Amino acid sequence: MKRTTALLLASTFTLAATPTFAQTIRIQGYGGQDPAIVQRLLDEVIGADLEAEGITVQYEPIETDYNAVITNNLSAGTAGDVFYMPGEVAPGFIATGKALPLNDLVDTEPFIDSLLEVYTQDGQVYGIPKDFNTLAVFYNQDLFDEAEVEYPSADDTFTTFTEKIRAVSELDDEIAGACLPADFARMGAFAYANGWQPFNEDGSVNLSDEAFTTAFDFYTGMVTEGIAVQPSDVGAGWPGDCLAQEQAAVAIEGAWILGFLRDNAPNLAFGVAPLPKSDTTGERGNFTYSVAWAVNADSPNQEAAVTVLEALTSEEAQQFILEQGLAIPSREALSNNPYFEEETPEAQANLTIFEGASDGNVLGFQFGNVGTDYLTPLNNAMTAVMTGQADTQGALEGAQSELDAIIERAAQ
Amino acid sequence: MAQAPARPLTNYHGAQDIERWQARRRWARAGIVYTVMLLFSILFLGPLLFATVSSLKENPLEYPPTLAIPQLSPRNWSAAASLGRAGAGAPLWGGFAPGAEVPFEVTYFVPEGLEATPPAVSVPRRRPGGGLGAVQQIEYAADYASVTPAQEVGREPGGYVDEDGETLTGEVVTYGFRVLYEGDGPKVDRLPVDVEVEERDQVFVSSTLALSRLERRGRVASYDNLAPGALGYTFNNYARVFKEARSITTGRSLFLSWTLNSFVIALAKVVSTILFASMAGYALARLHFPGKNIIFVLILFAQMIPGQVNFISNYLVLRDGIFGLSRLWGQASLLNSLSGVILSGLVGAGAVFIMKQFFETIPREVEEAAMIDGTTQWQRFFRVVMPMARPALGALTILTFQGAWNDFFWPLVVLTTPEDIKTLPIGLLTFRNIYGATGDWGLILAGAVMSALPIIILFIVFQRYFLEGVSYGGGKE
Amino acid sequence: MRSKQQEVVAAYLFLAPFLITLALFFLYATVRAVFFSFTDYDLFNAPRWVGLQNYANLFREENFLFALRNSLVFAAVVTTLQTFGALVMAAVLNQRIRGLNFFRAAYYMPSVTSSVVITLIFLWMYQREGLFNYLATQVASYAPQLGVFALLLIALQIIQVLIERTRGYPARWLDPALFAISFLVAAAATWLLTFLGILLPRDAEVDFTWLQTSQEVPGAFPMALRAPVPLIAIMIQNIFTTIPTFMLMFLAALQDVPKSYYEAASLDGATPAQQFFSITVPSVQPVTFLVVTLGLIGTLQMFDQVAIFGNAVPIRSVITLAYFVYQRMFPGAQLPEVGFASAAAMFLAVLTLLIVLIQRRFIRSEAS
Known part of the structure; x- marks a missing residue:
């Protein structure tokens, strides 16, 4: 009897010697395909180590408008200890004062500088990029084969790209050459290729610049000519849907399309090429889209939260995510990964997207303190032109005056 | 109703003759009225019924829409049942279990001049659907299945009408294959199969079970589940609502949580509204006190001011736990909690108004008799007045329940994360966002139909109160 | 005297739960909204007084102007059509026939289910390859x-x-x-x-875009009077859902109108249309007033459909004042603009009150 008590006491003692409390760290991020990615990362790679430190991690995906919901949660104090900070809204998130500055807590050295910059304000880093994405041309090989058109390639310019799209669209009335949304988040890459910048040095925007208008005409022209469609024209939700349903031969998207294709068109024979080059500058343009992990400044378990953030962005974690073909790592050291050598279409796609980040005029998908409001007038102008309700000049004049007003209000 | 003719009649018809003529007219009139009413019924019930039927389809966006749905065909039911039995000995819900041997046949049309080649059959590693379903760790049939090569089992001459309306002649060839589960292992829910031909001129015609979709321009016939079982086949979308949409943190079915939350909120609101609205309505109808008029005006305004004006402050009030009061029971914030939604909607101005109107119709004498007995105000209210208010309370219960069950805006503001905390209407918005983007309308419609069921059942049972409620408050709370 | 005081105390005790709710979630909330509308509050930083700046900014914000136009057009069209439609249906239904209860119940079904369910179903039917286009194709073909x-x-x-x-x-x-x-x-x-093949169906294909379009009709009208096509889609859905409720209210009123009025009119040779305008319409005047008021209040607050249609339609084509307020409160793209949202909310409140007062005057004077 005495011995049992002693044993019990001893075991209590050893238990007390290991970390005292089991801490639960809540992390919040996108819904959609992300839960699968993050959950597998937790289960298969970093979960066990964290567990050993007494930290349990719970992923809470937000299936509806992430940015709005997380703002709401940050204000209510119900946000997760660690949360996604999308690059395009980073200035707004930082302004809430709820994102913890990380300079003294996390080693930012190994991460790609241009990605870190998006989350830096006044020398303080507020988020560690978890991965990134750029745009590439995804095409349906069967359709190109049937139409006997050469696949899109790295040598394509705006002109030759348009020719291929036109040729493939002649295959069948039901099939469009490309599926292009009225979205500056796609079309902008071509304006950048022409050398256009989203803001002038004085903070204003110039939509009448020829570099912008020719890219605008190139992109919207394919739709007005009838060789490309908008997703909604064929009842699709987005270009990935057009591609999966074989309604269009080409979609211009990022690596996020891979998971969608795997789920919705598992047998699709697709290929990937870099975006076409500008006819005038001979350069490519692109956006880098990135999302960072940030730590909630109100978190009661800040120390553990930082540990989790470090684990989430660790080399092992990024290696795993890359090998699974899920996303592209934000650590410089991983750029020579053997995964990129693999022959699968998914590995090829990831390589193309990885290389897209350093090929030509590449800018982060971010529009200062205007946030994504920057896009609204531009997207409206594109819709108007692509549906034939306005010509380029008229649509862009309207967009220009709207943008001026938005920028002015944001500057107040 | 004896109806005298409107105008003097010409002389050669007797009164009896005219009466018969008028009777014929009345009959025709009744017939037309019924026809018109039936047409209205189709108009108002049509969308609901059509959506219900289409929610069974694999792809409700199929065009042209048709009521000839594979999921409603007895031939497919029996095929699905026998495949389910072959797969896991489960004719109802199907599956793929050790020892299974699933026989299957696919028929192609092969035009003249083309060599008929057996298709390649494979069991892909495929996750069940996008979105939330992709998270779960599942067993893949691919890890346990083996497929016998497809062999020709039948061939006969036949024709085929292609897209351009041209009739091609050739042969109709049927191939058979078996999917086997050898050795030991777990029972797997689904058995996805791809059947691929090399030439897309060899056209898919039919198969033992209707296919899920054709891919690669007709080359691949894809089956999401080759051994679904009869119910698993017919109610696939409904099963998916429960199976796929699970909370990643708790593993519980989201749809069940949402239903439960909706019930809790609706019942709590019904109880508090019944009690507080009749108390307030009674005071306003019967008692004399200063400030009555001001309260009236406030009630009127409260019904007119849109919720979007007050939600800003109300959101903040809940965020701070009603001035920190909620800390008393351990909640720092009432956002993302059911109690927040309930506390902010204890009693609406509309409900008070309805009860006040009702109490004014009850004769005073009844109460006065009780007053002589020396009862207190409370006793009189609970023992004498409330029992008389039963009809109004019935209507108010229904109105409140319906309002709470269908409420969208306020829960949307208050309940954002985690997904488990939502109510049905905003949960459906989550479905719409996840599955609408991928065109997966089957799951959305199935969810919508199920979320409407409780209120429709309630309506059928308590129809009288619903219709009475309309005359009280015009369907507004 | 004592009992009078007792009565006052009792009254306020009876009213207490309601008054507390009203004071906190209505009075206090309204006052706070007024206050916020003069500040630049953003949920995170302390509010700063900015005077009328928010109100001035409202009219420089394109989305607000669209929201204002959409709300007014929506309220006007939907209220008119649903009131008229409900009254006509009630007149048709006002029969002494067997099975009336069944039909009444059947028609009420859309009003029973939530707006979310109905909106989702309509959203599905409005798809490019949906039921609406299919039926239109059938009508055109035949x-x-x-x-x-x-x-x-x-x-x-x-x-x-x-x-x-x-x-x-x-x-x-x-x-x-x-x-x-x-x-x-x-x-x-x-x-x-x-x-017999003498009369052949045409080969017609109706492919109308209900959702992803910024088309506005009628094209000849000035901007402020046009209705975007996606908004019309919501109008149709909304009318479909609300007609039954209002129809039942009219029906209840109509059943109190003595049958003999109609019989007398019928004997005088009045056509059904004449009977409708000379008997039905005047006898339900008070209900019409209620229906129009409820309709206006309801339509001016239209929000659910905009949220559910979401990215299936261009936001500008369907945004309403109610949604604008919500969107500025939780914009996502930047810090919440609580002050700006409050200003828009105040505008919506005053607009609602004004419109209800005006229609009150209008219908009253016509009645007298």
Whole structure:
């Protein structure tokens, strides 16, 4: 009897010697395909180590408008200890004062500088990029084969790209050459290729610049000519849907399309090429889209939260995510990964997207303190032109005056 | 109703003759009225019924829409049942279990001049659907299945009408294959199969079970589940609502949580509204006190001011736990909690108004008799007045329940994360966002139909109160 | 005296739960919204007084102007059509026939289910390859049949009425018995013509974009009076859902109107249309007032449909004032603009009150 008590006491003692409390760290991020990615990362790679430190991690995906919901949660104090900070809204998130500055807590050295910059304000880093994405041309090989058109390639310019799209669209009335949304988040890459910048040095925007208008005409022209469609024209939700349903031969998207294709068109024979080059500058343009992990400044378990953030962005974690073909790592050291050598279409796609980040005029998908409001007038102008309700000049004049007003209000 | 003719009649018809003529007219009139009413019924019930039927389809966006749905065909039911039995000995819900041997046949049309080649059959590693379903760790049939090569089992001459309306002649060839589960292992829910031909001129015609979709321009016939079982086949979308949409943190079915939350909120609101609205309505109808008029005006305004004006402050009030009061029971914030939604909607101005109107119709004498007995105000209210208010309370219960069950805006503001905390209407918005983007309308419609069921059942049972409620408050709370 | 005081105390005790709710979630909330509308509050930083800046900014914000236009057009069109439609339906339903209860229940079904369910179903039907386009395609394809049918129907009816009149019966132009015969004969004839291949369906394909379009109609009208197509889609859905409720309210009122009025009018030779305008409409005047008021308040707050249609439509085509307020409160793209949202909310509140007051005046004066 005495011995049992002693044993019990001893075991209590050893238990007390290991970390005292089991801490639960809540992390919040996108819904959609992300839960699968993050959950597998937790289960298969970093979960066990964290567990050993007494930290349990719970992923809470937000299936509806992430940015709005997380703002709401940050204000209510119900946000997760660690949360996604999308690059395009980073200035707004930082302004809430709820994102913890990380300079003294996390080693930012190994991460790609241009990605870190998006989350830096006044020398303080507020988020560690978890991965990134750029745009590439995804095409349906069967359709190109049937139409006997050469696949899109790295040598394509705006002109030759348009020719291929036109040729493939002649295959069948039901099939469009490309599926292009009225979205500056796609079309902008071509304006950048022409050398256009989203803001002038004085903070204003110039939509009448020829570099912008020719890219605008190139992109919207394919739709007005009838060789490309908008997703909604064929009842699709987005270009990935057009591609999966074989309604269009080409979609211009990022690596996020891979998971969608795997789920919705598992047998699709697709290929990937870099975006076409500008006819005038001979350069490519692109956006880098990135999302960072940030730590909630109100978190009661800040120390553990930082540990989790470090684990989430660790080399092992990024290696795993890359090998699974899920996303592209934000650590410089991983750029020579053997995964990129693999022959699968998914590995090829990831390589193309990885290389897209350093090929030509590449800018982060971010529009200062205007946030994504920057896009609204531009997207409206594109819709108007692509549906034939306005010509380029008229649509862009309207967009220009709207943008001026938005920028002015944001500057107040 | 004896109806005298409107105008003097010409002389050669007797009164009896005219009466018969008028009777014929009345009959025709009744017939037309019924026809018109039936047409209205189709108009108002049509969308609901059509959506219900289409929610069974694999792809409700199929065009042209048709009521000839594979999921409603007895031939497919029996095929699905026998495949389910072959797969896991489960004719109802199907599956793929050790020892299974699933026989299957696919028929192609092969035009003249083309060599008929057996298709390649494979069991892909495929996750069940996008979105939330992709998270779960599942067993893949691919890890346990083996497929016998497809062999020709039948061939006969036949024709085929292609897209351009041209009739091609050739042969109709049927191939058979078996999917086997050898050795030991777990029972797997689904058995996805791809059947691929090399030439897309060899056209898919039919198969033992209707296919899920054709891919690669007709080359691949894809089956999401080759051994679904009869119910698993017919109610696939409904099963998916429960199976796929699970909370990643708790593993519980989201749809069940949402239903439960909706019930809790609706019942709590019904109880508090019944009690507080009749108390307030009674005071306003019967008692004399200063400030009555001001309260009236406030009630009127409260019904007119849109919720979007007050939600800003109300959101903040809940965020701070009603001035920190909620800390008393351990909640720092009432956002993302059911109690927040309930506390902010204890009693609406509309409900008070309805009860006040009702109490004014009850004769005073009844109460006065009780007053002589020396009862207190409370006793009189609970023992004498409330029992008389039963009809109004019935209507108010229904109105409140319906309002709470269908409420969208306020829960949307208050309940954002985690997904488990939502109510049905905003949960459906989550479905719409996840599955609408991928065109997966089957799951959305199935969810919508199920979320409407409780209120429709309630309506059928308590129809009288619903219709009475309309005359009280015009369907507004 | 004592009992009077007791009564006051009792009254306030009875009212206490309601008054507390009202004070906190309505009075306090309204006052706070007014206060916020003069500040730049953003949920995170302390509010700063900015005077009328937010109100001035409202009219420089394109989305607000669209929201204002959409809300007003929506309220006007939907309230008018649903009131009129509900009244007509109630008049049709106001019969003493067997099975009325079944029909009443059937019509009420859309109003029972939540707006989310109905909106989702309509959203699905509005898809490019959805039921609406399919039905339109059918109508367009069978237009020749419909045309022939209509012509036959009219011709047969005229012939029959003339024959009956020459035989000395008091047949009206819309005599139901004759109409039933005309209808059946015309339908049979049309079917036969189609069956024999004399009358062929057209090869028509209606592919109307309900959702992803920024088209506005009628194109000839100035901006402020046009309705975007996606907004019309919501109007149709909304009318569909609300007509039954209002129809029942009218029906309750109509059943109190003595049948003898209609019989008398019928004897005087009044047509059903004349009866509708001279008996039905005036006798439900108070209900009409209520229906219009409820309709205006409801439509000016339209929010659910915008949120559910979401990215399926261009936001500008469907944004309403109510949604604008919500969107500025939780913009996502930047810090919440609580002050700006409050200003828009105040505008919506005042607009609602004004419109309700105006229609009150308008309908009153017409009644007197």
